[in-house]
Amino acid sequence: MTPMPQTGAPALVLTGVGRRFGALAAVSDVTLTVAAGERRAVLGPNGAGKTTLFNLICGDFPPTSGRVELFGQDITADPPHTRARNGVGRTYQNSLLFNGLSVQDNLVVAVRGARPGRFSWLLPSRDDVAKARRLAETVRLGHLLDAEVASLSHGQRRQLEVGMALACDPRLLMLDEPAAGLSPVERPELLRLMQELPRSITLVVIEHDMDIALPIADIVTVMKDGQVVVEGPPAMIESDPTVQAIYLGHGRAH
Numbered sequence: 001m002t003p004m005p006q007t008g009a010p011a012l013v014l015t016g017v018g019r020r021f022g023a024l025a026a027v028s029d030v031t032l033t034v035a036a037g038e039r040r041a042v043l044g045p046n047g048a049g050k051t052t053l054f055n056l057i058c059g060d061f062p063p064t065s066g067r068v069e070l071f072g073q074d075i076t077a078d079p080p081h082t083r084a085r086n087g088v089g090r091t092y093q094n095s096l097l098f099n100g101l102s103v104q105d106n107l108v109v110a111v112r113g114a115r116p117g118r119f120s121w122l123l124p125s126r127d128d129v130a131k132a133r134r135l136a137e138t139v140r141l142g143h144l145l146d147a148e149v150a151s152l153s154h155g156q157r158r159q160l161e162v163g164m165a166l167a168c169d170p171r172l173l174m175l176d177e178p179a180a181g182l183s184p185v186e187r188p189e190l191l192r193l194m195q196e197l198p199r200s201i202t203l204v205v206i207e208h209d210m211d212i213a214l215p216i217a218d219i220v221t222v223m224k225d226g227q228v229v230v231e232g233p234p235a236m237i238e239s240d241p242t243v244q245a246i247y248l249g250h251g252r253a254h
Contacts, residue, residue, distance in 0.1 A: 009072035011036045011172050011202035012057065017066030018226075019052055026052040028226045029066070034219075036071070036171075037199040041213035041220045042206045043237070045246060049226035050206045051093065054176055057204075058090050059083045070172065084114065089170030091161045093177050099150040103141050103160060106149055107132035110167035131167070139163035139193055155186030159193060166201075173197070175205045179212040191215060210247065214238060222246065 012034040019027045027049045034040045042050050056063045059080040068076045075083055098106050108124045111131050124132075136142045139159040144152070152160065158178055165173060178194070179187055194216050197203060207213035213220065214234040222230040222243050230242050237243055 009036070010034060010069075011038065011071060012204070013067075013069040014057070015067045015069075017053070017056055017063050017068060019056055019061070020064045026226050027056065027063075030223075030226075030228055031066075032221055032228065032231070034172075034202060034204060036202055038202055039194075039216050039218045040202075040204045041217035041234075042204065042223060043208065043210060043213055043220055043243075044223035045208055047225075048208075048223040050208075050223055051176055052226070053223070054090065054174055054204075054206055058088055058174060084168050084170075087169070087171035088174065089165040089168050089172070090174040091158075091165050091176055091178060093180060095157055095161065097149050097157060097160060097164075100148065102146050102148055103136060103152070104129070104132050104145040106160060107135050107163055107167065110164035111135070114168035135163040135166055138166065140189065153186065155182050155189060158182065158186075158190060162193060170201060172202045172204065175203070177206050177208070179207065179209060187212065210238065 010033045014030050014032050017027060017030045018025065030053060042053065044050050055061055057068060059075070059078055063076065067074060070083070070086060070088065073086070075086065098109065101109070108128055111128045112124055133142070133145065136145055139162050141156060141159055141163065144156065149157065149160065162175065162178065179190055182190060191212065194203065194205070205213060205216065214237070217234050220232065220234055220237040221228055222237060224246055230237065230240050
């Protein structure tokens, strides 16, 4: 694994972040720091609050308490499009691809959508198309530029989603269960893709599957019931009795 670069401000700082939905505390008092260039895995069983935490970081809805900082800047109140243009890219659990378009056209839309201006995606330039093709190569889909997205395998769709998240040249890339639903044959390809991302991109990955998360992570944060319960390097997490109890209680996914 490429060493983590030494830089100034952390990529991401959460201080006392929480989110309530009525009486339900989906996330409670989460405080963590992700260094620039770090690979952070956020683990936990279904319902642990992982995706809600992602949504708070990406601005899909605001926290009801706490503060979110990106590279030293307070972004707690910023809307999603502002965060994206400040360097936050993400994928979602559910696919947001355009099934009737080609791989290249999906990437062109993502490239143009990352720029200001309504309907800017309608007039792609040569540079936009060239960037879309580079992104396709990055996510190992260069041989499928003209393929209709509806014809792709599940694994290829996941790879394309990563490519579209990279279209905004993110400093912080957040992947929400990227391996969900992948077959055993497809999983190694996605792992290699994540491992080969440059350290200029800070990577935060939500997973409930330790077998996917641990090989890519520098630090692992484990959540349960909306709170951080354990944090540390992968070797410590794998042998931690609290983590083992969580996963034995909920079943370890394979």
